[in-house]
Amino acid sequence: MIGSGDVLLLATRNSGKTKEFREAFGKLGIAVKDLHDVEGIPDIEETGHTFADNALLKAKAVADIVGLPVLADDSGLCVDALDGAPGVYSARYAGEPANDAANNEKLLLELKRLASHSESAEAELVGERSGAPGKERLAESVEEHANESMKVLLAESLNEQVEEVEQEPEQEPEQEPEQEPELLSSARFVCSLVLYDPADGSHLTAEGAIEGNILREARGTDGFGYDPLFWLSSHGRSMAELSLAEKNAISHRGQALRRLLEMIGK
Ligand SMILES: O=c1nc[nH]c2c1ncn2[C@H]1C[C@H](O)[C@@H](COP(=O)(O)OP(=O)(O)OP(=O)(O)O)O1
Ligand SMILES: [Mg+2]
Numbered sequence: 001m002i003g004s005g006d007v008l009l010l011a012t013r014n015s016g017k018t019k020e021f022r023e024a025f026g027k028l029g030i031a032v033k034d035l036h037d038v039e040g041i042p043d044i045e046e047t048g049h050t051f052a053d054n055a056l057l058k059a060k061a062v063a064d065i066v067g068l069p070v071l072a073d074d075s076g077l078c079v080d081a082l083d084g085a086p087g088v089y090s091a092r093y094a095g096e097p098a099n100d101a102a103n104n105e106k107l108l109l110e111l112k113r114l115a116s117h118s119e120s121a122e123a124e125l126v127g128e129r130s131g132a133p134g135k136e137r138l139a140e141s142v143e144e145h146a147n148e149s150m151k152v153l154l155a156e157s158l159n160e161q162v163e164e165v166e167q168e169p170e171q172e173p174e175q176e177p178e179q180e181p182e183l184l185s186s187a188r189f190v191c192s193l194v195l196y197d198p199a200d201g202s203h204l205t206a207e208g209a210i211e212g213n214i215l216r217e218a219r220g221t222d223g224f225g226y227d228p229l230f231w232l233s234s235h236g237r238s239m240a241e242l243s244l245a246e247k248n249a250i251s252h253r254g255q256a257l258r259r260l261l262e263m264i265g266k
Contacts (some may be wrong), residue, residue, distance in 0.1 A: 010034045011044070011062035011072035016224025017253070021071075023244045024257055028266060041065060051075060051088060051192035052205050059196035061204065069197045071260075075252060079107070079214060079225045081114055081185035090226070100225050104218065107229060111184040111214060182216040183231060191238075191252035193260050204263050208255025212239070223247060 008030050010021055017235075018034040025032050035041050044062035048054035051074040051117045059072035076090030086093040086107070094102035188211050196203040218228035220240030232250075239247060248254040 007031045007033060007055075009038065009066060009070050011058040011070050014073075014224070016209070017073050017075075020244060020253055021073075021257070024248050024254065028261075035062070038062075038066065038132040046074065046088070046091075048074075049088065051190055052194070052207070054088060055192040055194040055205070056196065056203060058202075060198075061195045063198040067198055069195060069260040071160060071193060071195050072098065073191060073193055073253065074193035075189065077187055077189055079111070079185050080216075081111060085110075104226060104229055107214065107226065108184075108216070112216075115184065116259065141221075181211040181219070181231065183186070184216055185214045187212055187214050187230065188252045189226075189230065189252040191256045193253075193256045195260060195264075204260060205219070206260035206263065208250045208252040208257075210250060210255070238242055 006029060008021075008025060010032060011034075013035045015034070015036070018032060018036075022032045036215070041062055046054040048055065048057055053153065054071045054074035057072075058074065059070045062072070063070035074088070076087050078084045078087050079259060086103070090193070091098040094106040110213050184213055188209050190209045191207065193206045194203050213231045215229050215231045215238060219231075219238040220228050220242075222242065222244070223240040226249075228238055230239040231237075232239060232242075235242070235246075235250075239251070242250075248257075
């Protein structure tokens with residue numbers, strides 16, 4: 001039922017999603033349209049409790065209006081330190097109307113708040129164990145180690161000076177090895193796709209997920225949504241530092257789409 005007339009309508013107003021589907025379907029000779037190309041489709045409330053529920057809701061609502069098969073994508077970010085939030089609320093995490101920058105900012109705020117809470121809880125625990133209040137105990141610990149740290153610092157700076165002198169002047173400065181950036185929590189992107197046929201109400205559902213970590217600082221300018229905060233250790237890049245094709249090859253959406261296409265023999 002897909003590709004009747006080799007055009008497929010997506011039940012989305014998210015141009016970032018449309019771009020990714022265009023890249024993937026282009027290879028199959030299928031043109032992709034979205035709700036920016038169709039008039040008279042109202043906003044569809046995403047009242048489901050799962051990604052699959054919401055994808056079905058969107059696909060059915062639009063397909064019943066246009067009378068053609070429709071593909072819907074419901075997706076989001078599940079962050080472990082936040083017990084799976086924002087999850088199905090990813091798009092409206094910072095309120096409505098949906099705003100990627102505000103959502104990213106809220107995500108960082110929540111994770112940093114959590115980190116500072118657990119740091120102070122840890123300090124108190126140290127205090128309780130030693131019988132001294134947390135802050136005092138920490139100060140003592142700094143005192144105890146101060147001399148040792150000073151020695152290490154002095155030795156390091158001496159070593160650096162020696163290395164500087166020893167370096168050949170015409171030698172290329174060595175490239176700093178890229179350090180793993182600071183990460184706040186493990187997380188995953190999840191995507192549910194539903195292809196709905198209004199002729200008989202039949203539909204197919206496919207899911208995909210990708211594991212990663214939330215960065216303390218945004219990186220990259222490609223993609224959309226939470227991509228700049230989603231770190232892929234295996235690639236040494238954020239999702240927003242991948243090209244469209246690279247993202248599709250690994251993403252939750254790419255995986256779900258390949259599964260769906262397999263189901264319909266494409
Ligand atoms: O690959 C992704 N890279 C980064 N962020 C992503 C991705 N995939 C989903 N997300 C985020 C964006 C949005 O905050 C929410 C999706 O919400 P979701 O309701 O499915 O989409 P949406 O409202 O943007 O468009 P629409 O419902 O019209 O398809 O998860
Ligand atoms: Mg939505």
